[in-house]
Amino acid sequence: MRNARSYFAPLAIGAPQPVREIPVTPSRMIHFFDPSNAKLRGKVPDMARSADVLLGNLEDAIAADKKEAARAGLVEVGREADLGGTPLWTRINALESPWALDDLVTLVTEIGSVLDVVMVPKVEGVEDIHYVDRLLAQLEARSELQRPILIHAILETAQGVANVEEIATASPRMQGISLGPADLAASRRMKTTRVGGGHPGYRVIADPSSGDARPSYQQDLWHYTIGRMVDACAAAGIFPYYGPFGDIKDEVGCEAQFRAAYLMGCVGAWSLHPVQIGIAKRVFSPEVDEVRFAKRVLEAIPDGSGVHMLDGKMQDDATWKQAKVLVDLATMLARKDEELAEAYGL
Numbered sequence: 565m566r567n568a569r570s571y572f573a574p575l576a577i578g579a580p581q582p583v584r585e586i587p588v589t590p591s592r593m594i595h596f597f598d599p600s601n602a603k604l605r606g607k608v609p610d611m612a613r614s615a616d617v618l619l620g621n622l623e624d625a626i627a628a629d630k631k632e633a634a635r636a637g638l639v640e641v642g643r644e645a646d647l648g649g650t651p652l653w654t655r656i657n658a659l660e661s662p663w664a665l666d667d668l669v670t671l672v673t674e675i676g677s678v679l680d681v682v683m684v685p686k687v688e689g690v691e692d693i694h695y696v697d698r699l700l701a702q703l704e705a706r707s708e709l710q711r712p713i714l715i716h717a718i719l720e721t722a723q724g725v726a727n728v729e730e731i732a733t734a735s736p737r738m739q740g741i742s743l744g745p746a747d748l749a750a751s752r753r754m755k756t757t758r759v760g761g762g763h764p765g766y767r768v769i770a771d772p773s774s775g776d777a778r779p780s781y782q783q784d785l786w787h788y789t790i791g792r793m794v795d796a797c798a799a800a801g802i803f804p805y806y807g808p809f810g811d812i813k814d815e816v817g818c819e820a821q822f823r824a825a826y827l828m829g830c831v832g833a834w835s836l837h838p839v840q841i842g843i844a845k846r847v848f849s850p851e852v853d854e855v856r857f858a859k860r861v862l863e864a865i866p867d868g869s870g871v872h873m874l875d876g877k878m879q880d881d882a883t884w885k886q887a888k889v890l891v892d893l894a895t896m897l898a899r900k901d902e903e904l905a906e907a908y909g910l
């Protein structure tokens with residue numbers, strides 16, 4: 565573990581200086597595509613126009629015999645595609661796999677200057693981040709990169725959840741953490757075959773009372789993990805994301821799961837299919853009425869102190885901070901999206 569004095573020192577001679585602040589840019593959806601698929605590679609400029617972040621996936625969902633083609637396809641995208649400023653991320657193969665080392669070596673040396681973030685799957689503890697951290701520094705030095713590539717960890721093993729706070733602060737490269745509900749369910753021996761979302765069997769039931777049916781309500785299987793992940797990320801100054809929602813046809817279920825994560829503090833989710841880009845955009849952009857109310861709170865309490873009434877609701881230093889979270893997010897999104905800027909009045 566690095567001590568406080570050396571935390572921001574480059575890990576290889578000639579590597580770029582680590583960043584002090586993680587860039588705050590729109591990342592309402594991290595859009596996954598298969599770079600081995602030539603047709604999808606051709607759609608990259610369109611995808612980049614509609615998504616906040618584009619991610620070339622090399623890990624699960626890419627068959628073993630397509631791994632090398634996916635890596636080469638991503639190199640082609642990085643070299644040739646017009647991304648119009650949309651950040652390019654990748655999800656490398658798991659560190660225990662035969663492909664992870666070549667993923668990192670090839671991508672950093674071939675397209676490191678256009679690669680913003682490396683998503684690392686199945687992170688179990690700080691040792692996984694430290695390994696990638698040092699290797700990235702060596703490769704950045706070799707490639708004479710001018711800015712460091714950031715790391716995003718996926719929380720998808722029980723051990724990873726147990727170590728989430730340490731993972732979040734393992735390196736100044738840490739950009740954020742995503743929930744990986746499918747692998748996590750398997751690791752925990754949860755009894756579900758779904759990729760994220762709820763389950764009709766996970767519910768609370770009202771006490772019996774004579775003659776009445778007992779109402780029961782479905783609960784969120786991911787509440788605990790998202791809560792821990794959000795706290796670990798917020799405490800470390802990095803960003804939490806809900807991961808994938810695998811039932812592509814269930815747009816209502818996807819929207820509900822994304823919204824629960826948004827309300828708990830997540831800044832975005834993964835989109836696996838074009839239809840989920842629109843859902844994430846809707847959910848992870850604050851509601852117009854909320855933003856307009858939050859602006860009124862900031863205007864009503866210019867110095868952020870004291871107690872005030874607004875539409876019958878008490879406002880004080882704490883609600884001022886809540887309002888600031890919403891207005892800051894809306895302002896950042898409005899810079900990218902003219903329609904939102906107009907709707908928010910920003």
Ligand SMILES: CC(C)(COP(=O)(O)OP(=O)(O)OC[C@H]1O[C@@H](n2cnc3c(N)ncnc32)[C@H](O)[C@@H]1OP(=O)(O)O)[C@@H](O)C(=O)NCCC(=O)NCCSC(=O)C[C@H](O)C(=O)O
Nearest residue numbers: 596597621624625720744745746747748807808836837838
């Ligand atoms: C899920 C899919 C396999 C569905 O694909 P498909 O059956 O082709 O869907 P459609 O027929 O509805 O497609 C309509 C058109 O949209 C294009 N398309 C589909 N997906 C994408 C995409 N991701 N980006 C861009 N364009 C896309 C199709 O090509 C069709 O186009 P056209 O033919 O011109 O009309 C597929 O969506 C898919 O593979 N998605 C990505 C899956 C993925 O990345 N999975 C891994 C992440 S989740 C995970 O790993 C679990 C996690 O780690 C955990 O542990 O929880």
Ligand SMILES: [Mg+2]
Nearest residue numbers: 624720744747
């Ligand atoms: Mg997974």
